[in-house]
Structure formats: structure tokens, C-alpha cells
Amino acid sequence: MMQMKTIVTPIGPIRLIGDGDVLVGLYTGEEQGITAEPAETPLLSATAEQVDAFFIGRLQDFDLPMRLDGTPFQRRVWDTLLTIPYGQTISYKQLADQVGSIAGFRAVGAANGRNPISIIVPCHRVIAHDGKLGGYGGGLPRKRWLLDHEAAHAGMRLI
CATH class of the missing domain: 3.30.160 (Double Stranded RNA Binding Domain)
Structure with missing residues (x-):
């Protein structure tokens, strides 16, 4: 259990x-x-x-044992999310390019939305190519809060 x-x-x-x-x-x-x-x-x-x-802005990189249960494609997307630096964003198209997805940004968007370990696997750092937030399973206000929080603390590394 x-x-x-x-x-x-x-x-x-x-x-x-x-x-x-x-x-x-x-x-x-x-x-x-x-x-x-x-x-x-x-x-x-x-x-x-x-x-x-x-x-509270004291941690930028998590160090926890995780198991990401999903398809091989989903795991490839989630592993790539882990490479997005704290306080930075990429577009769904950039994410699709990084995972070599011929299916494109919609497929990576769907995989992004199935991320079982949000925040730690930073799916909130993926935005639309025009700079708009796009979707977020936790709701757009949470996504905006997370991005603003990271931007405010990006230059500060206490741990």
C-alpha cells in the first residue's frame, strides 16, 4: 500500500x-x-x-528518490523537464525538439500534463511559444505563482 x-x-x-x-x-x-x-x-x-x-526560497534543486511511472515517451519528457533550470522556462515546441518528438508539441503537452510529481519534476516551467502560460494541471494561477516565485529567487542560492 x-x-x-x-x-x-x-x-x-x-x-x-x-x-x-x-x-x-x-x-x-x-x-x-x-x-x-x-x-x-x-x-x-x-x-x-x-x-x-x-x-520559502531556500531550495532550488530537489534531492529525493523518485519513480516516474509512465510510458517510455512520457518518461523521456519528464526526464527532460528535470533539465530545465530553476527560474527559466522553455516552450512546448522546444521541449518537443529536445525529446526528438516527431509528434510535436501536442504530444509533449499531453505527457507534461500526466507528470505525476509536479513541482519537483518542473512541468510548470513549460509555456507556449508566444510566452503565454498554456495549460497546467494544478490550474493557471498556481503555475503563475510558481513561475513568479522562481523568478524572484533565481539569483539566490542558499542551499
Whole structure:
């Protein structure tokens, strides 16, 4: 059985989902189909500490064991998201080019939207080619908040 911990953040409650010693989910919205028991595990405590540090501007790079469950294409997209520097953005087209997607930006947008570990796997850093926010599973106000937060702290590296 997976474990779950809910934490309070500036963008609302976040549910952390662990499977033993790996993080498998971080959700800002209501996800469907996840069965987890509330628990306090070392992994979920460490995740909560790092997420809290991120939200106060003291952490830019997460260091947590994760398992990204998805198709090979989705995992390729999510692995590429992990290379987007803190405080920076790329377009869906740039992401498609980086993963070598002949299917294009819509396919990477769909994979981006299925990211199970948001914030840590920074899907919020992907925007439309014209600079507009595009979609975000947690809602556009959360995406705007995350981008503004990172921009404000991008030059500051305390941890």
C-alpha cells in the first residue's frame, strides 16, 4: 500500500505519495485513481521538508528518490523537464525538439500534463511559444505563482 502525506503550502494543499522508499506522486489538485494510506514515513517527511524549503526560497534543486511511472515517451519528457533550470522556462515546441518528438508539441503537452510529481519534476516551467502560460494541471494561477516565485529567487542560492 502506498503512503500519503498532505502538506499546506502557499498554493494550497499538496498531497505527497510514496511507495516504500520512493516518491511516486506530488499533486496540487485532485488526482483520480490513487489509493494511499495517510502515513508519516522518512521519505514523506524529507519530501515535505524539501518542498517547504522550496516554497520559502531556500531550495532550488530537489534531492529525493523518485519513480516516474509512465510510458517510455512520457518518461523521456519528464526526464527532460528535470533539465530545465530553476527560474527559466522553455516552450512546448522546444521541449518537443529536445525529446526528438516527431509528434510535436501536442504530444509533449499531453505527457507534461500526466507528470505525476509536479513541482519537483518542473512541468510548470513549460509555456507556449508566444510566452503565454498554456495549460497546467494544478490550474493557471498556481503555475503563475510558481513561475513568479522562481523568478524572484533565481539569483539566490542558499542551499
